[in-house]
Amino acid sequence: MKSTFSALTLGAFLLTEPTLAFQLTDPPSHVVIVGIDGLSISALHSAMQDGLAPNMQRLRREGSWSDRARAVLPTVSGPNWYSILAGTGVEMHGVDSNNWVRERPRLLGTDGPCVPQPTLFTLLRVAHPSTTLGAFFEWPMIRTLLEPTSALNTTLLAPDHESIPAAAAFLRTARPELTFVYIGEVDEEGHRSGGGTRQQRAVAVADEQLGVVMAAVETLEKPMLLVVSDHGRDVLGWDHGHVTEGEVNTQFIAWGHNIRANHRIISPLRNMDAAAIALTSLGVHPPLQWTARPVPEIFLSTPLPLALSAPPSTASPHPWIYHPGVPTAQESCVSTFRLDVPVGFLGEARVSWTVTFDRGSFVCGIVAGGLAVPILAMLVVAARKVFGKRVGRWVETMRRRVDGPEYEPLSSPLSGLELGE
Numbered sequence: 001m002k003s004t005f006s007a008l009t010l011g012a013f014l015l016t017e018p019t020l021a022f023q024l025t026d027p028p029s030h031v032v033i034v035g036i037d038g039l040s041i042s043a044l045h046s047a048m049q050d051g052l053a054p055n056m057q058r059l060r061r062e063g064s065w066s067d068r069a070r071a072v073l074p075t076v077s078g079p080n081w082y083s084i085l086a087g088t089g090v091e092m093h094g095v096d097s098n099n100w101v102r103e104r105p106r107l108l109g110t111d112g113p114c115v116p117q118p119t120l121f122t123l124l125r126v127a128h129p130s131t132t133l134g135a136f137f138e139w140p141m142i143r144t145l146l147e148p149t150s151a152l153n154t155t156l157l158a159p160d161h162e163s164i165p166a167a168a169a170f171l172r173t174a175r176p177e178l179t180f181v182y183i184g185e186v187d188e189e190g191h192r193s194g195g196g197t198r199q200q201r202a203v204a205v206a207d208e209q210l211g212v213v214m215a216a217v218e219t220l221e222k223p224m225l226l227v228v229s230d231h232g233r234d235v236l237g238w239d240h241g242h243v244t245e246g247e248v249n250t251q252f253i254a255w256g257h258n259i260r261a262n263h264r265i266i267s268p269l270r271n272m273d274a275a276a277i278a279l280t281s282l283g284v285h286p287p288l289q290w291t292a293r294p295v296p297e298i299f300l301s302t303p304l305p306l307a308l309s310a311p312p313s314t315a316s317p318h319p320w321i322y323h324p325g326v327p328t329a330q331e332s333c334v335s336t337f338r339l340d341v342p343v344g345f346l347g348e349a350r351v352s353w354t355v356t357f358d359r360g361s362f363v364c365g366i367v368a369g370g371l372a373v374p375i376l377a378m379l380v381v382a383a384r385k386v387f388g389k390r391v392g393r394w395v396e397t398m399r400r401r402v403d404g405p406e407y408e409p410l411s412s413p414l415s416g417l418e419l420g421e
């Protein structure tokens with residue numbers, strides 16, 4: 001009887017106490033999460049190299065960072081921001097695209113209504129009713145991801161250049177426990193102009209805005225600043241949604257009170273872990289359904305696990321540990337070909353060609369890129385064969401309709417003769 005009782009007690013203990021919860025001594029007392037939409041690792045590094053991202057550089061130097069924080073699949077904004085705010089994967093929260101609406105979730109539609117996962121704001125509000133919470137964002141979908149009866153004290157839906165100063169003012173005056181600040185322009189510019197200088201300029205602007213938030217964060221007592229992104233970008237910097245290294249890996253920085261400085265995070269990491277780090281720091285255990293983990297390694301008060309304190313090597317004696325420095329085979333051979341065809345009032349037609357090999361070399365990348373050219377040429381020839389005449393007739397009809405009958409060639413009694421009819 002006694003043993004049954006202790007087994008039951010243990011079971012209850014396991015259900016209420018997540019096994020990976022850890023006691024954090026000397027935790028931060030204010031957490032600010034800055035989310036930069038669609039910031040690719042390569043865009044960030046080229047901006048840092050050109051001296052265009054001094055704030056990001058400073059946070060990495062003074063904090064714990066990773067270039068390999070995994071995004072949730074698909075590498076699309078809605079699913080990833082919901083995971084970052086609600087600590088669970090798509091399989092739990094049901095937001096598998098940007099087309100999700102709370103009342104009509106796609107993923108769980110056949111099983112009855114999807115149960116929206118509580119965000120970290122609600123979990124904090126329930127645990128500490130008198131806490132002060134805020135969210136500032138330019139993308140309207142973020143609002144749909146937050147609970148309709150929001151636990152937040154302040155939400156602001158406004159363009160970056162308005163929401164960032166508002167967030168900084170909120171940090172200085174309300175001194176909130178948790179604030180989410182979203183920067184949208186890097187992703188927007190990527191979709192507009194690809195991975196060129198204009199996207200780099202957008203990264204530089206985002207870095208300046210991050211600086212505005214940082215200045216306000218530094219006025220708080222025992223602050224922690226987390227910088228996350230929802231997804232990276234494809235090789236050319238236009239798009240995302242797939243599973244290439246550039247899209248799946250995101251930037252992650254933790255900076256502030258009790259955070260290890262100049263430390264590259266070695267533990268396996270997901271962008272959504274920010275939710276668990278924030279919640280744990282503010283004294284609330286992540287719920288059991290969460291996939292997000294608090295990543296003890298970033299805290300100075302937690303000793304580095306022995307296995308993690310060893311420098312990363314190619315031949316890892318601990319294969320379960322993800323070593324950031326080692327490139328994978330996929331990275332060495334991803335070929336992307338992209339062609340944007342303007343079709344007048346219909347907008348842009350886009351042709352994308354992405355080839356990913358499990359293993360390979362630079363050569364197969366060139367072969368794959370080279371293959372795309374004849375294939376596209378064949379498509380163009382075929383399209384002209386199939387549609388050419390029809391389009392020609394249509395253009396002629398439209399021209400007549402626009403020009404009117406007075407421009408019809410005059411019919412001459414001789415024309416039949418000239419044609420030899």
Ligand SMILES: *[C@@H]1O[C@H](CO)[C@@H](O)[C@H](O)[C@H]1NC(C)=O
Nearest residue numbers: 129130131132133151152153
């Ligand atoms: C806002 O914050 C205060 C504490 O600063 C708290 O007492 C109050 O309940 C919060 N209001 C809402 C609507 O969450």
